[in-house]
Amino acid sequence: MNSEDARRTFEALSETLEKVGLGWMLSQVRQEIAFGRAVTKTLSVVPEDFGVVERQRRQRVRFVCAQEYTPQQQLALLVDAIEQTVVGSIEMQSSVLDTAKLPVARFFSDDGQHEQHSFTHDDVRANKSSTHKLRRELLEDANGF
Amino acid sequence: MASDRQELINQIQLAIGPGVAATLGNAAAVNDVFEAYVWALVVEAARNEGATISYRSIFNGTASSLVFRTSLGAIFSIANPYSYARIAFPGCPNVEAHIGIFVSGRSGVQHECDVAVIYQSEADTCRQSQVHPRSSKLLLSVECKFYSTNLRIDLARSFLGLTEEIQQRDRFFVSNAASDSVSKMLTTHDRSWETQVSPLDQRLQNRLRGYFETAFEHFKARHR
Numbered sequence: 001m002n003s004e005d006a007r008r009t010f011e012a013l014s015e016t017l018e019k020v021g022l023g024w025m026l027s028q029v030r031q032e033i034a035f036g037r038a039v040t041k042t043l044s045v046v047p048e049d050f051g052v053v054e055r056q057r058r059q060r061v062r063f064v065c066a067q068e069y070t071p072q073q074q075l076a077l078l079v080d081a082i083e084q085t086v087v088g089s090i091e092m093q094s095s096v097l098d099t100a101k102l103p104v105a106r107f108f109s110d111d112g113q114h115e116q117h118s119f120t121h122d123d124v125r126a127n128k129s130s131t132h133k134l135r136r137e138l139l140e141d142a143n144g145f
Numbered sequence: 146m147a148s149d150r151q152e153l154i155n156q157i158q159l160a161i162g163p164g165v166a167a168t169l170g171n172a173a174a175v176n177d178v179f180e181a182y183v184w185a186l187v188v189e190a191a192r193n194e195g196a197t198i199s200y201r202s203i204f205n206g207t208a209s210s211l212v213f214r215t216s217l218g219a220i221f222s223i224a225n226p227y228s229y230a231r232i233a234f235p236g237c238p239n240v241e242a243h244i245g246i247f248v249s250g251r252s253g254v255q256h257e258c259d260v261a262v263i264y265q266s267e268a269d270t271c272r273q274s275q276v277h278p279r280s281s282k283l284l285l286s287v288e289c290k291f292y293s294t295n296l297r298i299d300l301a302r303s304f305l306g307l308t309e310e311i312q313q314r315d316r317f318f319v320s321n322a323a324s325d326s327v328s329k330m331l332t333t334h335d336r337s338w339e340t341q342v343s344p345l346d347q348r349l350q351n352r353l354r355g356y357f358e359t360a361f362e363h364f365k366a367r368h369r
Contacts, residue, residue: 013154016154016158021161022166024171028294029294038325081294084345086169088344089169089178090165092344093178094344095182095185100188102210102211104210104211105181105211105212107212107214109214110214110215110219117168123168126162130162131160133156134156134160138153
């Protein structure tokens, strides 16, 4: 996939994620892109050794810096985030209910009485089939980045 | 390429129906699911080590559904019928696995534990007297972090501070995401951690469960 294709796919996926209410995930990905990829660089520097009069030898020292993500790497980050968040979370829900052998998990806020969110075996079953298809699609696409 | 892209977008739209969007609609909700998942790994580890597990509601004994907090709270809170797992090893004092409770640290201030395994006797005392469990009575605790991208280093710094307060043995930093710098920092400071934990990676999931099994094995050994 060339850079232009990667850029277009990223934008198209971003629009979709915003529409379906996963803008928060997109924000995390955009923030990561803004920070850049942490890499190390080895530089040759003169040590700050004030007591030494003789000619100082240069030392090779490792520094940490940030490198810009390429459009392909940006797309790979987004696809990985979708896999982790959408596919991974549904599998986690399944794992919780399977372990406890109880039909539903409900989440409440301590400062309010109302339920914030929940999931049941039926929800998980229904969501699993579509997320499995999505995972296959994502894995296939990831090979092309 | 345009048709491949459209196919991927179609699959995403199909996969994220209203049900999925309702559960995953914000970062906090996904983190709740991650905490519940790690809690389930702790429970499985105890079962693998020979414990009998029962699911309890704070109000009426046996739980018929799982009820968890979306934000951290007190173990004695009766705002909702919260659930926990009671873990019984033969010949050992009972312990309980909770999600999202405060504990008191060495300096006497309260700290947050995303997943906490504490002695039942301590939990009973705390529920009756409306106080937070002491960190010395924590058998195991887990700091859970769900991120869609790489972890930032401040999370490792916070965990180092937390473990100064609530002890270091069997205190785990666990995330679905990765970060070389977080792993490096926690390893340098000899803390227990696992990253990239997810049901999508059975090897790492099993390795983490194995760490929890070891913690329970040591617990049993101390009471033999």
